[in-house]
Amino acid sequence: MCKAMEETLAQLRAAAEPTRLRLLALCARGALCVTDLCAALGQSQPRLSRHLKLLVEAGLLERMPEGSNVYFSLAARADLARAILARLPEDDPLLAADRRLAARLSAERVRAASDAFRDAGADWDxxxxxxxxxxxxxxxxxxxxxxxxxxxxxxxxxxxxxxxxxxxxxxxxxxxxxxxxxxxxxxxxxxxxxxxxxxxxxxxxxxxxxxxxxxxxxxxxxxxxxxxxxxxxxxxxxxxxxxxxxxxxxxxxxxxxxxxxxxxxxxxxxxxxxxxxxxxxxxxxxxxxxxxxxxxxxxxxxxxxxxxxxxxxxxxxx
The missing domain is CATH 3.40.50.150 (Vaccinia Virus protein VP39)
Known part of the structure; x- marks a missing residue:
């Protein structure tokens, strides 16, 4: 079996699971940290970490350490994941709920960062x-x-x-x-x-x-x-x-x-x-x-x- 076929099959296997498909859908909209992904999907970090590891190993997600946290985003070469996600209905109730919660968590993180700058008296602009x-x-x-x-x-x-x-x-x-x-x-x-x-x-x-x-x-x-x-x-x-x-x-x-x-x-x-x-x-x-x-x-x-x-x-x- 050629290398390209092996990589394609590995990506298909990695994506063919409900939780991992939800992770791909969220990370396709922007980088999210592990903490926010756990909260958005309502799953424990050990369980979610296993799914994220499989997606990274398959080349579908990119892992980006940031201090004590880790962010994940859709990998640049994850064209297969993009094609799969394009077939999902935008109004799917579960995916829409995931998006709303992830957006709220992201907004809270932005507000916290803004407060930190204001409290420190920093002029970030x-x-x-x-x-x-x-x-x-x-x-x-x-x-x-x-x-x-x-x-x-x-x-x-x-x-x-x-x-x-x-x-x-x-x-x-x-x-x-x-x-x-x-x-x-x-x-x-x-x-x-x-x-x-x-x-x-x-x-x-x-x-x-x-x-x-x-x-x-x-x-x-x-x-x-x-x-x-x-x-x-x-x-x-x-x-x-x-x-x-x-x-x-x-x-x-x-x-x-x-x-x-x-x-x-x-x-x-x-x-x-x-x-x-x-x-x-x-x-x-x-x-x-x-x-x-x-x-x-x-x-x-x-x-x-x-x-x-x-x-x-x-x-x-x-």
Whole structure:
């Protein structure tokens, strides 16, 4: 028996069970954690874990650890599962009840994350907090990206604002962030706008991305590098996962003299100049195009720079 036939039979066997079919239906709408899946289906974690293990081993679900929890989403190569789910009636009472409960649990998780940020006094919408021209920045980002993007990676995705902006241009868009609270807010935002699972988020370290070389057609870092201990290493890792014809887009602050931002917002860098960015990108094997500046309001005294780069040479893994 050929390998493809064996894989197909394994996937059919894995999907051919009521609980596992319900799990696939839920995870096809966006990543869910084990706790929420147990609550939505009303089953114990040990029992559900066995079903999830079978679905992962069959290549139908992807397992994504996130701190003490684990999230599951439909695997990119799970075309057979998508075909099976397409045959299920949207108004099936059991599946509809599962969806309603999962949506409520997700909303509660988003509210908890929002409360955590509010209680901590954190400004998670940094562009708004700094008084930067959001609409002009969004327009510049869209102008710098290709009209069609296959797979896009947004590093430091935060609440998923950039993913929402570029969703219509991408076959698939993935955001990564180190903060679980940010990821909870992003998942809620994407689900609320009907963008999951085409747009998804997961926890990851920007210095050690869990992706193969050259897997993304575009990589973005928006308002991320001024927090980085080592911007050069972050850009090198971003370039590693960029396809040979891909575009690397960096949006960040231009050099400024507002020293209070370093303390109040925990910035590590007071903006970046073109020479710094060209040097780091060059070391990462990327060639910098003409930067674009977006002026901030006069009373803010902050400008934003947009640096677009393309792969110039093959990037060797560190």
């Amino acid at each position: 940094e562009m708004r907090a700094l008084g930067l021209p959001g609409a002009a920045i969004e327009a510049a980002v869209l102008a710098a990206l290709p009209r069609r993007v296959g797979h896009l990676l947004d590093i430091g995705a935060g609440t998923g604002q950039l993913l929402e902006l570029v969703a219509d241009r991408c076959d698939a868009a993935l955001g990564v962030d180190a903060s679980r609270d940010m990821l909870a807010l992003a998942r809620g935002r994407l689900a609320e706008r009907g963008l999951a699972p085409r747009c998804a988020v997961r926890q990851a370290d920007m210095y050690r991305l869990p992706f193969p070389d050259g897997g993304f057609d575009a990589v973005t870092l928006q308002m991320v590098l001024h927090y980085a201990e080592d911007p050069a290493a972050a850009l090198a890792e971003a370039a590693r996962v960029l396809s040979p014809e891909g575009v690397l887009l960096v949006v960040d602050l231009a050099p400024h003299g507002r020293a209070e931002l370093m303390e109040r917002h925990a910035h590590r860098w007071p903006g970046f100049d073109d020479g710094q960015m060209a040097g780091w990108l060059g070391e990462a094997g990327c060639a910098l195009s003409s930067p674009v500046e977006i002026p901030g309001p006069p009373d803010v005294n902050l400008n934003v720079r947009l640096w677009s780069a393309h792969r110039a040479t093959a990037v060797q893994p560190a």
